[in-house]
Amino acid sequence: MLLKADKNNSITVAVDGNGGDRDALAGIGKAAKFALTLYPGMKLIVYGARRLEEDLARGQALGPRCEFRPAPVQIPQDESPRSVLSGYSQSSMRKAIECVREGEAQAVISAGGTGPLVVLSRHILGTIGRIRPALCAKIPAGPGRFSLMLDLGANARCTPEDLCCFARLGTAAGRVILGESEPACAVLNIGSELGKGNELVQGARELISSCKGLRCNGFTEADRLFTGDNDIIVTDGFTGNIALKSAEGVARVFFHGQGLKRYFAKLARPEWLMPWQYNGSLLLGVRGTVVKSHASARQEALAVAIVEAAKAVKAGLCQALEEDQLTRP
Amino acid sequence: MLLKADKNNSITVAVDGNGGDRDALAGIGKAAKFALTLYPGMKLIVYGARRLEEDLARGQALGPRCEFRPAPVQIPQDESPRSVLSGYSQSSMRKAIECVREGEAQAVISAGGTGPLVVLSRHILGTIGRIRPALCAKIPAGPGRFSLMLDLGANARCTPEDLCCFARLGTAAGRVILGESEPACAVLNIGSELGKGNELVQGARELISSCKGLRCNGFTEADRLFTGDNDIIVTDGFTGNIALKSAEGVARVFFHGQGLKRYFAKLARPEWLMPWQYNGSLLLGVRGTVVKSHASARQEALAVAIVEAAKAVKAGLCQALEEDQLTRP
Numbered sequence: 040m041l042l043k044a045d046k047n048n049s050i051t052v053a054v055d056g057n058g059g060d061r062d063a064l065a066g067i068g069k070a071a072k073f074a075l076t077l078y079p080g081m082k083l084i085v086y087g088a089r090r091l092e093e094d095l096a097r098g099q100a101l102g103p104r105c106e107f108r109p110a111p112v113q114i115p116q117d118e119s120p121r122s123v124l125s126g127y128s129q130s131s132m133r134k135a136i137e138c139v140r141e142g143e144a145q146a147v148i149s150a151g152g153t154g155p156l157v158v159l160s161r162h163i164l165g166t167i168g169r170i171r172p173a174l175c176a177k178i179p180a181g182p183g184r185f186s187l188m189l190d191l192g193a194n195a196r197c198t199p200e201d202l203c204c205f206a207r208l209g210t211a212a213g214r215v216i217l218g219e220s221e222p223a224c225a226v227l228n229i230g231s232e233l234g235k236g237n238e239l240v241q242g243a244r245e246l247i248s249s250c251k252g253l254r255c256n257g258f259t260e261a262d263r264l265f266t267g268d269n270d271i272i273v274t275d276g277f278t279g280n281i282a283l284k285s286a287e288g289v290a291r292v293f294f295h296g297q298g299l300k301r302y303f304a305k306l307a308r309p310e311w312l313m314p315w316q317y318n319g320s321l322l323l324g325v326r327g328t329v330v331k332s333h334a335s336a337r338q339e340a341l342a343v344a345i346v347e348a349a350k351a352v353k354a355g356l357c358q359a360l361e362e363d364q365l366t367r368p
Numbered sequence: 369m370l371l372k373a374d375k376n377n378s379i380t381v382a383v384d385g386n387g388g389d390r391d392a393l394a395g396i397g398k399a400a401k402f403a404l405t406l407y408p409g410m411k412l413i414v415y416g417a418r419r420l421e422e423d424l425a426r427g428q429a430l431g432p433r434c435e436f437r438p439a440p441v442q443i444p445q446d447e448s449p450r451s452v453l454s455g456y457s458q459s460s461m462r463k464a465i466e467c468v469r470e471g472e473a474q475a476v477i478s479a480g481g482t483g484p485l486v487v488l489s490r491h492i493l494g495t496i497g498r499i500r501p502a503l504c505a506k507i508p509a510g511p512g513r514f515s516l517m518l519d520l521g522a523n524a525r526c527t528p529e530d531l532c533c534f535a536r537l538g539t540a541a542g543r544v545i546l547g548e549s550e551p552a553c554a555v556l557n558i559g560s561e562l563g564k565g566n567e568l569v570q571g572a573r574e575l576i577s578s579c580k581g582l583r584c585n586g587f588t589e590a591d592r593l594f595t596g597d598n599d600i601i602v603t604d605g606f607t608g609n610i611a612l613k614s615a616e617g618v619a620r621v622f623f624h625g626q627g628l629k630r631y632f633a634k635l636a637r638p639e640w641l642m643p644w645q646y647n648g649s650l651l652l653g654v655r656g657t658v659v660k661s662h663a664s665a666r667q668e669a670l671a672v673a674i675v676e677a678a679k680a681v682k683a684g685l686c687q688a689l690e691e692d693q694l695t696r697p
Contacts, residue, residue: 117561192558195566229521229609232446237524237606261613265621277566280558281607282614284590289615292594293622 056087058151068098116152385416397427445481
């Protein structure tokens with residue numbers, strides 16, 4: 040399995056073309072073209088239903104840098120793990136992940152269901168050590184600044200040990216992605232005082248504080264998520280998903296105002312907060328670069344997520360996580 | 369204990385003047401004046417440090433409709449339940465709650481810590497049946513429309529039975545506050561499909577679906593909180609707190625843009641989403657009207673919360689909850 044860019048410094052990203060909402064997928068041709076323009080050293084292999092080939096042609100993406108491979112089957116996003124593993128051998132998601140295992144691509148991106156993507160990635164690529172993989176997003180923290188937040192839905196049930204493990208993953212990823220030598224890490228909680236919250240966050244804070252190589256900032260509250268107070272924000276997948284979706288919901292209310300308000304909102308919105316700029320969550324902890332795109336992501340957002348995948352490969356994210364795991368006490 | 373307006377149809381609200389952030393409290397005089405103007409049939413009894421009396425005088429609030437009573441002690445917001453119960457007999461929070469128990473006031477409002485407020489209210493006023501009280505907020509759902517969401521932080525650890533109990537409380541409150549005869553109720557989750565989420569929400573959904581007198585809409589996601597899809601949104605206190613605070617955090621980014629953006633944001637913001645309009649969470653399940661104001665609430669927001677308290681008394685909210693509890697199968 041090739042985890043890094045190949046000898047020619049070319050990076051290939053496998054795209055699960057079937058995942059995501061129907062409307063969103065209509066623009067895959069343009070998204071591919073946009074991504075190829077943004078990242079000149081990149082190639083794409085797109086798996087999906089036949090009509091995607093036409094869309095790729097219409098978007099002027101098909102060519103030496105973008106190959107289409109038919110894989111008509113789409114995995115329903117709420118399919119059970121058992122069914123995901125036993126069936127769907129012709130699904131675009133499975134084929135795209137297998138493409139990474141075979142070393143043809145170094146990264147895979149999908150807008151399909153989180154559950155199936157996590158299950159298949161773990162199964163096909165394997166995990167780094169005994170880690171529970173977690174979804175990690177760049178969240179905006181000011182103009183040109185980001186924090187990393189994990190988990191966002193790969194694990195609806197977590198233990199304090201899981202959260203400590205996420206802190207390790209996030210810190211190692213933060214060094215690579217944020218360029219911080221000692222990323223500051225905090226646990227998402229309903230208050231910043233020591234005694235606040237439930238057993239999960241209490242235990243996680245203790246473990247993270249006493250873990251070598253982690254810089255623990257204690258607790259942080261959800262209204263401080265977008266302020267850059269912390270480089271890494273750690274939470275269970277249930278809470279992380281709720282926090283980000285709630286933020287999205289409010290942002291949408293602003294963007295979709297009526298009449299003049301809509302116009303002013305366009306002028307008012309901080310560019311750095313635009314959702315499409317931070318599409319693409321990394322599934323950290325599996326042995327390969329796996330990116331989950333928002334199911335409703337449109338062209339620009341999908342292109343951004345594809346480029347994120349290539350950048351993660353280029354930066355050697357997976358190797359960094361493996362090395363960190365090897366040095367773990 | 370008088371739960372309803374007295375014979376003269378006058379409503380008295382006891383105000384814990386010491387709670388909340390220091391900056392926010394500076395405006396209590398103006399807040400009181402504003403509230404008295406908004407609600408002509410209301411009287412206030414303000415407990416707090418001496419300097420509050422001056423502030424009330426400066427705000428032209430002191431007079432026959434607004435009495436000041438010295439109570440210098442403030443309970444730290446992260447004080448342990450044991451210490452809250454055993455000490456602080458001269459605290460403004462305790463005195464204000466006792467004022468409701470004695471029948472002098474019909475409602476109490478505090479911007480102090482959620483923990484102390486819940487512990488003291490339960491202890492002094494008692495609960496309706498064996499209910500675990502929950503904090504319930506009106507959340508904006510469009511121009512002039514609201515949903516009710518609970519719990520928001522009174523219970524960091526919940527069982528499915530607790531969430532079902534919150535659904536009962538919320539539904540009974542929804543009839544009174546929203547004027548809906550059959551409020552539709554949903555459980556906050558990370559997906560709307562049946563199998564999504566953890567044991568807590570799965571169990572809660574089952575209980576609520578099979579509970580007579582409740583209209584269950586299944587699951588709802590956090591990006592649909594402000595759309596009015598549901599009248600009542602039920603969640604544990606940890607998740608509810610995270611969801612609302614995350615939304616606040618994003619809204620703040622918009623409102624506090626730089627330069628011209630700030631100006632456009634003012635023009636763009638939907639009036640119905642302004643945070644100060646929906647300040648004041650009701651602690652449902654205790655035998656009296658208890659309102660929690662945001663710790664950082666300013667004059668207008670504090671006034672709104674005081675008026676909310678009076679309105680809840682006027683509408684007979686507590687009686688409605690007690691009656692619902694009595695008819696419980």
